[in-house]
Amino acid sequence: MAGRRADDAFEICATDGDDKMNSATSRKLACPRRTDTCLCGSGKQFRQCCCDHLPGFAMGEAWREPARKRQRPKVLRAIRADITQYTIYHRTNTVPLMQRLPPEEIAILSIDIEALHESVEQLTGIYGRLGRLAELPQVFERLRVNIDDPRWQRKLTYHQAIVAHLLDDVAGAKRELVKLGLITAQEADLDVLQLHIDINGDTIPLVEKLRLYDRVLELTTSRTDRIQYAAAKGVELTLAGDTAGAIAVCDEALNAARESEEERPFGPDTQLWFCKLLEVAGIAKHHRAYFDDxxxxxxxLVEQTDYWTPAGLGHVNRCLGDVLRLAGQWEEGAAAYSAGYDLDGNPACRIFEASCRLMQRRAKDALEIIESVDFETLEVPERADYAIAYAAIAIALRDGARLDGAAAKLKAISPVRQYFAHENVRYQLAIERARSAISAGTPVPKSSRLLDWISSMSRWFMVQPNIAGIGLNLNNMVDDAIASRRGKRPTDEEGSQ
Known part of the structure; x- marks a missing residue:
């Protein structure tokens, strides 16, 4: 719109809420013309999209009831209307200020950017629940015109990276992040910082990663974030061999979290991350009480079936299996892993279920379970878990051929993280000793039985940005996106529009 005043492209709204909205503002509302492209990013004309659904000052409310009823197309329409409404207010009240003042002197501009950013997070959530994530890149590009400020453009680039990440386009996500420039521990945008850690975490040096975690903990006001990133920091210190440091981090975070819980009970998402923090503390301290808690x-959490999506519930069962396994409760752990697999198809659940059966000296059952997993579909950490479990089962059965197969799989894996690279070599040496014993018909050395790893550190730990949820059963889109990659997306009973 070069050469034109921004408000020239708008006309006075002609909607049911005009009188109410205009009476509360000092100027007439600047709406798109009815034939203009709607401001919600849908690509439709305003008259065909949000024109008749603008919420006025009730923004953020209209989606709640349909969300509770899982009427997802209605949720989508309401969130689109929120984006359009807020953009109209921005054009009406903030744009005139932007024509006279520099951005740093306009406090409301920062508020506008954050408010629309939150609405776009909600939009991402509902597109995810409708199975329409692939449409979002075009939606985001249309939204670039909503606010003429570099910070808004940066937010949308962040959202492009998030969606690429959810669609398993790692290269695309990294390309989008590169557009944001060098991301360091001085980064002021918490969302960007979290996504950078999630996407590039495996290649970030330990010292820099710890600084990034500290920066998140400094910036965030979310207790879920504080628990999650304290747990992540504890994991990093444990992997680096700094057990004392890990214990100190966990103790401080646990004390703060318990005090917070006394004041206000945890919601399900916060509770889930608190359980991960307990798990990390139990590993660092070798103390079963944390796993039991x-x-x-x-x-x-497993009982709160109305809250979780099927994939989210599968993930909770996986977490339950982890702490039960670490506590040595093999039967219950196996059952939790089995339930998790049935819900979201995560092959890691089958691998660890097999491990639990092996610990019960049910090697043949363990073999049947693990051989149901397609090794070629696994990601690198899961391949390592598979190879080690398969080797342990082969040793228990004194099956040299299967042990050779497990050794070949393990040798082909090149872990990025130094800790796991060292562990990989250690396991390969243990397998060689076991192979020699089996060939010679002698007992396998205790150091080569590979059973200790099953009750040691959980290999899995994901630090992911918190995607804003939009109500019951709609805030687990990350889990759903992962489930869809495995071909087991929960079916959506609603149509789309």
Missing amino acids: ASERLRA
Whole structure:
């Protein structure tokens, strides 16, 4: 719109809420013309999209009831209308200020950017639940005209990276992040910082990663974030061999979290991350009480079936299986992993279920379970878990051929993280000793039985940005996106529009 005043492209709204909205503002509302492209990013004309659904000052409310009823197309329409409405207010009240003042002197501009950013997070959530994530890149590009400020453009680039990440386009996500420039521990945008850690975490040096975690903890006001990133920091210190540091981080975070819980009970998402923090503390301290506390909390979460999507519930069962396995409760752990697999198809659940059966000296059952997993579909960490579990089962069965197969799989894996690279070599040496014993018909050395790893550190830990949810059963889109990659997306009973 070069050469034109921004408000020249708008006309006075002609909607049911005009009188109410205009009476509360000092100027007439600047709406798109009815034939203009709608401001919600849909690509439709305003008259065909949000024109008759603008919420006025009730923004953020209209989607709640349909969300509770899982009427997802209605949720989508309401969130689109929120984006359009807020953009109209921005054009009406903030744009005139932008024509006279520099951005740093306009406090409301920052508020506008954050408010629309939150609405776009909600839009991403509902597109994810409708199975329409692939449409979002075009939506985001249309939204670039909503606010003429570099910070808004940066937010949309962040959203492009998020969606690429959810669609398993790692290269695309990294390309989008590169557009944001060098991201360091001085980064002021919490969302960008979290996404950078999630996407590039495996290649970030330890010292820099710890600085990034500290920066997140400095910037965030979310107790879920504080628990999640304290747990992540504890994992990093444990992997680096700094057990004392890990214990100190966990103790501080646990004390703060318990005090917070006394003031206000945890919601399901916060509770889930608190259980992960308990797990990390239990690993660092070698203390079963932490695993028992976590398992009790996770059992309660499993019962909240109305809150979780099927994929989210599968993930909770996986977490329950982890702490039960770490506590040596093999039967219950196997059952939790089995339930998790049935819900979201995560092959790691089958691998660890097999491990639990092996610990019960049910090697043949363990073999049947693990051989049901397609090794070629696994990601690198899961391949390592598979190879080690398969080797342990082969050793228990004294099956040299299968042990050779497991050794070949393990040798072909090149872990990025130094800790796991060292572990990989250690396991390969243990397998060689076991192979020699089996060939010679002698007992396998205790150091080569590979059973200790099953009750040691959980290999899995994901630090992911918190995607804003939009109500019951709609805030687990990350889990759903992962489930869809495995070909087991929960079916959506609603149509799309």
